[in-house]
Amino acid sequence: MAYFLQQLINGVALGMVYGLIAIGYSMVYGIIGMINFAHGEIYMIGAFVSLIAFTLLGMLGVSWAPLALVVVLLTAIAITSLYGWTVERIAYRPLRGSFRLAPLISAIGMSIFLQTYVQITQGAKIKTLQPVITGGFTFTDASGFTVTISWIQILIVLLTLVLMAGFTWVIAKTPLGRAQRACQQDLKMAALCGVDVDRTISLTFVIGAALAAVAGLMATLYYGVIDFFIGFLAGVKAFTAAVLGGIGSIPGAMLGGLVLGLAEAFWSGYFSIEYKDVAAFTILVIVLIFLPTGILGQPEIEKV
């Protein structure tokens, strides 16, 4: 039981990181119908900005963890959002109205470019971060098994829940959220309602990148090691989560992330940790075959 609980905790924390990245895929797909393959790299950049910001703060002598966290969080969000915005602006917008595969190819190119760019500017070696937050709660059950919830896991869960609540409110209740949903449902009609469609799309990329930045920060804190290539696997898994939840659906992205995180944690816990990626992609294949619109996805056909 204790072992099960431990995997559950690990899975939830991991799933929230996937979910935050998955939202970026899902939102962009929902609004312009393309898979932004460079989104994993945006997450990777979020992780690097976080690491650099922590290091700089350390050099400046800021050692109080809560302050450092807030500063790094805001810095990562700001800089990563700028990357997200720029990618859309230079790699996708000029191709809008072009044939369907064009932005997809451009996205793959952007992904390779960003990877290489970080590899060159930051070096190819693995970077490590000294633990910023340590400790947590440990429980021991009667049979001697222990369950640990680290402070980082608690932080991941709380931060994600707060972000999700805020984000859900923005989408449901604000003019920006309505404009976004309108663009998702009918781009042409949104324009006829006076919505600046280009600006709404830009903001979608900015929000997606901001959430990926938070995921990057949390992964950096959680694992303590990053390199220029982490965006690839995280990106593919978050994409899997988005498809699993129903691409285009934001609650779906979060749910898909959780399912994937849990599946991976339990697979690693009960079978073999080497094959945890196989578990993730097996899920993707099964979902694509039996549930192509995902758990919360909308079927394409609509009553007109």
Added chain:
Amino acid sequence: MLEVQDVVARYGAIEALRGVSIRVERGEIVTIIGANGAGKSTLLMTICGDPRAASGRILFEGRDITHLPTYDIVRLGIAQAPEGRRIFPRMTVLENLMMGAVPTDGSHFEEDLERVFALFPRLRERRHQRGGTLSGGEQQMLCIGRALMARPKLLLMDEPSLGIAPILVRQIFEAIVAINRERGLPILLVEQNAYQALRIAHRGYVLAGGRVVKQGTGRQLLADPEVRAAYLEGGH
């Protein structure tokens, strides 16, 4: 107040408009009739900047809007109730109406909402229902209501009677006349139901093959033997 001058527009390689000139004056209902594929819907969309006019000019209140982005044209006061109604299916009726109010500053929202509900009481009953679950007629009401929420100076309507139960068609045409009379709102109305459209219109244009082939007052066109033969015989 709206002047379309010799406008050419293309959809891909197809030249949908081949030099169309029309105008709409203050307070008028102007109708455009014509067969399928004559370019009627393209004309309304071109006025809104999508597709862009390849040549010619479009003036609104004396201002050249030919090259403005769609949202700017809409914010200047041209609202469209487009072909196929294009209701946001997963938004509620109320949210659809809120989307209509995007070009406004929001200070008259409640008042405008009441006016739309007064015009179409059905929408008030369904205001928390999703747009996609409405009947065709209700969607058309919502489509017109959404356009009115923009407080437009000119209303473009594309086939408001298409695919609607006959009993509702009358109601929709009555609403169009009411909107025009009570608000003095000029309306550019595209219709296949030529008889109904010409009956309520001050003036009309007949579009064929992307050109204006005839124009006149509603009454003149109704009496015109060619128009009767081509667009009015055998129905309505």
